[in-house]
Amino acid sequence: MSGAVAPLIACRGLTRRFGEGARATEVLHGIDLDIAAGEFVAIVGQSGSGKSTLMNILGLLDRPTDGRYVFAGREMATLSTDARAALRRDAFGFVFQRYHLLPGLTALQNVELPALYAGVAAAERTERAHALLARLGLTGLAQRRPAELSGGQQQRVSIARALMNGGSVILADEPTGALDSATGAAVMDLLAEVAAEGRTVILITHDRTIAERADRTIRIADGMIVAAGTAAAPRPVPPPKRGSRRPGRVAVEIARSARRALAQNRVRTALTLVGIVIGGASVIAMLAIGEGTRHSVMAQASATGTDWIVVMPDGDNPGQPGGRMTLADAEALAALPNVRHANPGRWSPVTLTSPAATVRSEAFATSALYPETFRWETEYGAFFTAADDRAAAPVAVLGATVAEALYPGPADPVGTDILLNNIPFTVIGVLEAKGPDERGMDRDDRVVIPFLTGATRLSGDTDLGGIQVTVADTSRMAETKALVEETLLARHRMRDFFINDMAQRIASLAATQSSLSLLLALIAAISLVVGGIGVMNVMLMSVTERTREIGIRMAVGASRTDILGQFLSEAVLISGVGGAVGLALGLAIGIGAALLLGVTVIFEVSAVALALAVATGMGLVFGFMPARRAARLDPVRALAAE
Incomplete structure (x- = not known):
């Protein structure tokens, strides 16, 4: 009739099957059920009758295989997973036989849990949880963990949690099953009190004595309702106490959890x-x-500057005509535009002997432009001059490592005589220490001598190991490099050399x-x-x-x-x-x-x-x-x- 109040819960033809095909088991068979708002209903049945499965469907923990479930005028089949979770959070409260408290949380934190997911502010939900615990006789036990509480106390914490967000529908699954008779009676008194406030309470039990405390008893057997009783008159339902769910606040609480x-x-x-x-x-x-x-x-690579080009003979064919570099090549390159000077050089292995020691090293025969070209000054004494080079003077400048080996201790080697491959030389200076190069080689393990001295006294020829061309304007490096290549090709009539500039090497x-x-x-x-x-x-x-x-x-x-x-x-x-x-x-x-x-x-x-x-x-x-x-x-x- 037109003035009739629609039931809060309406189920039509609910079935629930588990498994598929020949192994499928149907637990619920076409359940038709109406529960009015504010009713205290007991669903009674033996173990395996399907009553817990029905409760799970009513509480939106499970979905029916077939049939319709309408809650507060809304068709539940159309709700998404998160929408069902929101409805569980705001409208339903669960009281389980096994309490289902989180062991790592205190009683207070367990009660607060639904409000946490509802986005209630921390201070508000703590105040509400304390009030619920006090109402249920748990004052002073808020900070205890479930293992520190008795069964009855844990069940009361579970009830407080079910009421945390208002819980317009309380679903209690065998809430007294794990309790002694006195504690069970106390829990039933609490549920009756909750029902008297106007909440809808659905009690699942196999105990008919417990079921008599409800307003109406619904009997279920073999997955079918066999007796539904007479529905009680509807009662006013208090609005649920919901918090405004703020994603940021919930995220912070989840991080704390x-x-x-x-x-x-x-x-x-x-x-x-x-x-x-x-x-x-x-x-x-x-x-x-x-x-x-x-x-x-x-x-280390940049220490010697980026304004020079290295030209070296191609080592793959040193015996062929043109497979060599000469002083004439160095002079030709020194005359090119944008070339400041072209410094020749040649390495030779040598044995050095002083009054104190004999060491193996390498002699670098080069010009007097060595300090400027390599940005390498002497720490003691002086470097040889162009006149020394022209005269093939037997003078030598020692690297720091060689000087330390030949003259251990504080002795000053400048002015002393040494032998290079048994040829007498006078030490006129010691180079400042540079340390290892980018390859880990000791740059101080060397002795530097005039080029003509090396050619006439050590190697016996004037072939070069390479030419270092220093440019005046580095912005014209590519142009100068091309000109060097063109000049050498014209002189050698073949490409028996390779060129590398320092900037390219550093890159x-x-x-x-x-x-x-x-x-x-x-x-x-x-x-x-x-x-x-x-x-x-x-x-x-x-x-x-x-x-x-x-x-x-x-x-x-x-x-x-x-x-x-x-x-x-x-x-x-x-x-x-x-x-x-x-x-x-x-x-x-x-x-x-x-x-x-x-x-x-x-x-x-x-x-x-x-x-x-x-x-x-x-x-x-x-x-x-x-x-x-x-x-x-x-x-x-x-x-x-x-």
């Missing part, structure tokens, strides 16, 4: 961190050492060092990836171990997005903390290498930030699959997990 979850498994969390820590430290240390090495190499070195640095970083990144895989494995294990927890969170209103966020937050938190610890360790390794090994180390802010971001991102990448698996769990099956 993730931190608590990790804190409960400190040892496993610490072991999981190890892989990320090692990977992060390796990446940061390798990048710093690689960048430091690159910087050192480039500094090549830079590319090589960058590639090596990248290779080091990639090698180090492998350990970071291995650490990320470790995070994924641990998170998969965590999902398996915490399946029932996931089901509880879903039952109190957590959406798939909330569950996804929970486990992603845990993975990102692990990798983020691991990355931060790895950053500190990587900095320590780099500083230690610099102090103890003398390695040049350069920490670039961008590289450090990138390494930390990548380490944290590993949690996001490798944590997604476990988080997605957790979010896609079926609430009913998750709740049944051990």
Whole structure:
């Protein structure tokens, strides 16, 4: 009739089958059921009758195979998974036989859980939870964990949680089944009190004595309703106490929940961190050492300037005509435009003997332009002159390493006589120390002599090992290089030489060092990836171990997005903390290498930030699959997990 009040819950032809094909089992067979708002209803049946399956469908934890379920005028079949979670959060409250409290949370935190997913502010939900606990006689027990509470106290915490968001419909599945008779009676008194306030209470039980406390008893047997009783008159329903669900606020609370979850498994969390820590430290240390090495190499290569071109004979055919470089070639190149000078040179292995020692080294026969060309001055004494070169004077300038070997201690070698391949030479100077070159070769292990002296006294010919052409204007380097090539081709009538300019050499070195640095970083990144895989494995294990927890969170209103966020937050938190610890360790390794090994180390802010971001991102990448698996769990099956 027109004035009739529509039932709060209306079910028509509900069926529920499990399995498929020949193995399919139908638990519910065409259930028709109406429950008015404000009713206190008991659904009674033996174990296996289908009453718990019906409760799961009514509470939106499960879906019927066929039939219609309408709640408050809304067709439930059309709701998305997250919309069903929102309705569980705001309209339904569950009281389970096994309590289903999260063991890692306090009584207060368990009660707050539905309001957390509803987006209620922390202060408001804490105040509301304290009030509910006090109302249920649990004052002073708010900070105890479930293991520290009796069965009756845990069930009262469960009831408080069911009422947290207002819970216009309370679904109680065998709420007294695990309690003694006195405690069970107290719980039933609480449910009756809740029903008297106008809430709809649906009690699932096999105990007819308990069912008599309800206004109406519905009997179910073999998946069918065999007696529905007479519906009570509708009662006014108090509006649910909902919070404005703010995604940002919920996300913050989920992150806090993730931190608590990790804190409960400190040892496993610490072991999981190890892989990320090692990977992060390796990446940061390798990048710093690689960048430091690159910087050192480039500094050494640039120390001699970038304004010169090296011309060398082609070593593949030294015996053929033209396969040699001569002083005449050097003079021809020195006359070219934009050429400041062309410095000839030739290397020869020598044995040097002083009164104190004999050493093997190399003699570089060159011109008096050596200091200007190579930007290499003497630390003691002086360099030989052009007159010394023209006169083939037997004078020598020692490299720092050779001087130290021939004259150990504080002795001044300038003015002393030595033998080069048993030929007497006078030491007139010692070059300033330069250290190793970009290839690690000791540049100070040399002796420099006038070119003609080397040609007449050591080698016996004037062939050159190379010519170093210094240009006046580096902006015309390419033009000068082409002119040098053209001149030599005209003189030799064949390409029996090769040319390389210092700028090109430095660019090549830079590319090589960058590639090596990248290779080091990639090698180090492998350990970071291995650490990320470790995070994924641990998170998969965590999902398996915490399946029932996931089901509880879903039952109190957590959406798939909330569950996804929970486990992603845990993975990102692990990798983020691991990355931060790895950053500190990587900095320590780099500083230690610099102090103890003398390695040049350069920490670039961008590289450090990138390494930390990548380490944290590993949690996001490798944590997604476990988080997605957790979010896609079926609430009913998750709740049944051990």
